Amino acid sequence: MSESTAASEVGRDVVVVGAGIIGAMTALHLQRLGRQVLLVDRDEPGRGCSYGNGGAISPDLCVPISLPGMLKRVPGWFRDPLGPLVVRWQTLPASLPWLIRWVRAGRMDRVLQLAEALRALHGPSLARYERLLAADASLIERTGQLYVWRSNAAGPTEALARELRERNGVETRALDAAAIRAMDPALAPGFTRGLFFPDNGHTVNPLRLVETLVKHFVAAGGSVRRDKLQAFERADGRVRRLVMESGAHLDPASVVLAAGMDGKALARHLGDRVPLQAERGYHVMLPNPGVRPAVKISNRDHMFGMTPMEHGVRISGTVEITTPDAPVNEQRAWGLLELAQRMYPQLNGEGATIWMGCRPSTPDSLPIIGVARQAANVVYAFGHGHSGLTGAPMTAELVAHWLGLAVAPVDAAPYRPDRF
Ligand SMILES: Cc1cc2nc3c(=O)[nH]c(=O)nc-3n(C[C@H](O)[C@H](O)[C@H](O)COP(=O)(O)OP(=O)(O)OC[C@H]3O[C@@H](n4cnc5c(N)ncnc54)[C@H](O)[C@@H]3O)c2cc1C
Known part of the structure; x- marks a missing residue:
């Protein structure tokens, strides 16, 4: 990647790292809220976990994976x-x-709380997809x-x-x-x-779903870059620069880490140990x-x-x-x-x-959505376990909340990274 190309992307407000269902949905949502967004993935969009899932979009989903009697x-x-x-x-x-x-x-008391938070995250999902994909209803x-x-x-x-x-x-x-x-x-x-x-419902093609979200994002002026995030440069409690595998540097105002399983290692670089x-x-x-x-x-x-x-x-x-x-x-x-x-x-x-x-x-079946402890301009959006396809629309709205762009659609506290 040449210096000039990298420089042209420096002006983006937000870099979203990871173009799975969570990153693609988030990039599109932030763009619709008026942000200049760059979506980065080391691979083609949708080739991670989002490629091969069962396609279920399950507003009902409120039963955590861990229940009493697991031992x-x-x-x-x-x-x-x-x-x-x-x-x-x-x-x-x-x-x-x-x-x-x-x-x-x-534990029973915890399971009751988790069920409520899962339902809040998943309940509106199908309606949100239908609204967003009206032109691609099939x-x-x-x-x-x-x-x-x-x-x-x-x-x-x-x-x-x-x-x-x-x-x-x-x-x-x-x-x-x-x-x-x-x-x-x-x-x-x-x-x-x-x-x-x-x-409940399902998508008839999880990969095409991600690709369609990215297509709408690009059509509205969003940029997609194929590159791997390797390191962060930090100053004054913020990430100032993303160092990419290609050698390029990106200097956005805010960063969303939607890197799925790799969120664990990236958060570790920022001083957060998340159980993933x-x-x-x-x-x-x-x-x-x-x-x-x-x-x-x-x-x-x-x-x-x-x-x-x-x-x-x-x-x-x-x-x-x-x-x-x-x-x-x-x-x-x-x-x-x-x-x-x-x-x-x-x-x-x-x-x-x-x-x-x-x-x-995560051990409690809830994703990790919230601000990094030591980097005030980084929002985590990963850890969706069995239900990322279902959780994507509300995750995007919660990310917008943490970036100060919108009111949280539901109580944002249960998904915060510092609950661990
Ligand atoms: C068998 C199976 C069935 C499932 N069925 C369902 C279902 O029916 N319904 C449902 O809701 N959920 C289901 N899920 C879960 C769902 O697929 C996941 O929760 C979801 O795909 C997670 O999305 P993601 O965007 O967080 O991760 P991913 O899709 O993995 O995306 C992360 C992206 O980040 C990129 N990335 C990582 N690190 C970097 C880096 N350093 N630099 C640049 N890019 C990076 C990766 O290349 C990847 O594209 C299923 C999962 C499996 C395995």
Whole structure:
């Protein structure tokens, strides 16, 4: 990058680092509030975790991942390398402090607070996407989501999940076997219980969604730069300069760090230790599935989902607690295909491709949105774990609040980095 190009970007008010769903949404929102924004990513937009997610946009989502009684389940996390949640022994020392915090976040009093904060963040998401993407309406489907179980007996956390949904005003409809079949006739028999979320939806292509946001941003005068943020230069409690891998220097008034999993290392450079753990997940993409779920569906016995997308059917899920760079376990992905074929016996696996991505997860399931402790002009916006696609619209609005550009749409305190 030549000095002159770098200099032309110095005049931007805000640099957003990371062009995943969080950074793209934030850049567009800040631009609409009148800021000059530069969106920077080391890769093409949308190629991080936002590339391969399940596409669910879930306003209902208010049940934290850690719930009371987690400790009893710990032995199971190590037993089956292909189970829905696995902790890898090899990387346990690196994950242990986070796991301890995770189990502690499952205290009942804390869970009630977290549920409220999750619902506040997620509740308006689908409506916000629909408004923003009115011209690209085909990207979003508001067809609801369906949870199904083969097992008749309710699992240990189901009663609590129901209570949290009720407390937070989530509408659900319980379905019996006949109602499930009526909703999705291609589904194999044997699913005895279902729960339908009428107010949820999904995107038919998570990558195209990010690319579309970036397209609107660029069309309105925003700049995108492919470069990696390497270091910060600080003075007087502010970041004065971003040092990029290309050798360029950027000197914006404010910086938003929306770098997903890499937020942890970048925050560390600024003196903040944030507990962020890679909860790795996998997907299988079926280009010629032969049969499609009627709506976005989740198999709650095996904890994975299937989404009808514009380029096929996506099977996604599983949690693997390990370091981001640990070797990929392809068996985890192919295991998802096997389970999905038991749900839809006609499902065609030909041409399937697999993918692994790192959910950037905090122990309490809430993202980290707020000002860096030692750099007053840096706002963090990462750590969205299982629900970044859903949390993106409100995250962008909370970032605007922390930059002093707008009133916070909800109480901003629960997501602050200094809660840890
Ligand atoms: C299998 C799976 C299924 C999921 N399903 C869903 C779902 O159905 N619904 C839902 O809401 N969520 C889902 N999620 C979670 C969701 O995908 C994530 O929460 C979300 O993508 C996080 O977005 P992000 O923008 O923070 O991170 P990312 O998409 O990872 O973006 C971060 C970007 O920062 C860039 N970057 C990092 N460091 C630097 C640097 N130093 N300089 C420049 N650029 C940098 C990266 O290249 C990357 O593009 C799922 C996740 C997985 C793994």
